[in-house]
Amino acid sequence: MPLPRTPLQALEAFEKVALSGSMRQAALEMKLSISSVSHHVARLEEQLGTALLDRSSRPLVLTREGREVLHHLSQGLGHLRRATSATAIGGLLGARALRIGIIEDFEARVTPGLATALAGQMPNAKLSIRSILSHDVPGLLNQDELDVAIASEPESRAESLICDPLLRDPFVLVMQKNAGFDPVALLDGSDALPFLRFNREHLIGMQVEAHLARNRITLPDRYAFDSVQSILAIVADGNGWSIITPLGFARAQRFAERVALHPLPLPVFARRISLMSRSDSDRPVAHAIAALLRSIVAQSEVGPIIAAYPWLAGVFATLDPSD
Incomplete structure (x- = not known):
């Protein structure tokens, strides 16, 4: 045909x-x-x-046909965008060294795609990619331990840091799949099912707690975890519920068949994933890497999640440089 x-x-x-x-x-x-x-x-x-x-x-x-077309189309367009961005990066980097820090939320698909593209375009350069925590980014950049960092933006950003926006990652409610529940009862504490929170030492935990406080919601402090995998393991067994993000859900795909995402019955709030660098950094290189990351994220994270949860369209989305 x-x-x-x-x-x-x-x-x-x-x-x-x-x-x-x-x-x-x-x-x-x-x-x-x-x-x-x-x-x-x-x-x-x-x-x-x-x-x-x-x-x-x-x-x-x-439609069902639309989801199928989107799946294949996003892969093809993603390859085209990635090739364009990778070529631009190759022309910008020459033989220099590049030290990148990236949050673990991207470790399954985005980091390998980024590493492959950069390694192919930097055959003579020194490339380092390491896992980082979002709240460590300002220190790592200001102490010159990294050239760029891909992480969640802090609520208040130091003037010495410049952000290239990549992804809007909204907070959503996660429950065991097919479990009956009343979201209002969960949030007012009248449902006995426990809330599984992120540790407050982590930026994502701080962001969730701040939004709950803004909406005058106080939930029992019984369980707190560092990782979304631990949270989803308990949710999958029907022993708790939580507030996570689609990106976190995508990272823990082993539980995808046993849990489900739902809109949070609160004003929409989201974390913003960006490429961050110092104000004295090489701006063309930062912009080129950000463009490459947007294409990888759109193909590997946003497209599959929206195909599974269409109500996230326009909410879970890549961001343009002007956003």
């Missing part, structure tokens, strides 16, 4: 709409009119002979 002659922009338009759930948002990101984006998506549907979007809901959600 011959491939349809579809412009690359039409493929990108569909991907943007699928990930954001909005024609308007896709148009803003692509700097096109809403009618142009709509035309691109309609043309792709016509060429494939099937509806890719359910236009009766807001935000827009994918």
Whole structure:
């Protein structure tokens, strides 16, 4: 069967709409009119002979065929973007050394993809990639132990640090799959199921506690953990519930079949994952690495999660440099 002659922009338009759930948002990101984006998506549907979007809901959600197309399309576009960014990095880095710190949330798919791309473009350079904790980033950068760090932005950022935004990672409720529950009862403490929190020493734990406090919610302090894997192991057995992020969920895929994500019945809040560097850093290199990371994250993290949980479209999303 011959491939349809579809412009690359039409493929990108569909991907943007699928990930954001909005024609308007896709148009803003692509700097096109809403009618142009709509035309691109309609043309792709016509060429494939099937509806890719359910236009009766807001935000827009994918049909079964749309989810299948998004899965394969994001992989193809991701490879194109990655190749473009990697080539740019190769031209910028020359033979210099590069020390990168990256949070463990990315260790399954993003870090290997980044390492492979950089190693291929830096055959004569010294490359170091290490796991870090978000709250250690300011010290590691200011003490010149790292050139760039990929982590969650602190609530208050030192003026000496510059952030290139990568990902909006919202907080969501996680429960055992198919378990009946009342989210309001969980948050007011009237449900006996215990809350599993992150340790407050970690930035993600601080962020969750701060948002609960803003909404005047106090939950019993019985369980606290360093890792999302420990939390999801208990949730999967039906012995607790928690507030995590889609990125954390993606990292612990061994539990994916036994737990489920749900919207949190609170004002939306999210952590922001960025590439951080010192103000005196090599800005073109930082921008090029950030562009490469956005393509890897969109393909390996955002696309699969939104295919499984369409209600996260536009909330769990890669960020542009201007965001």
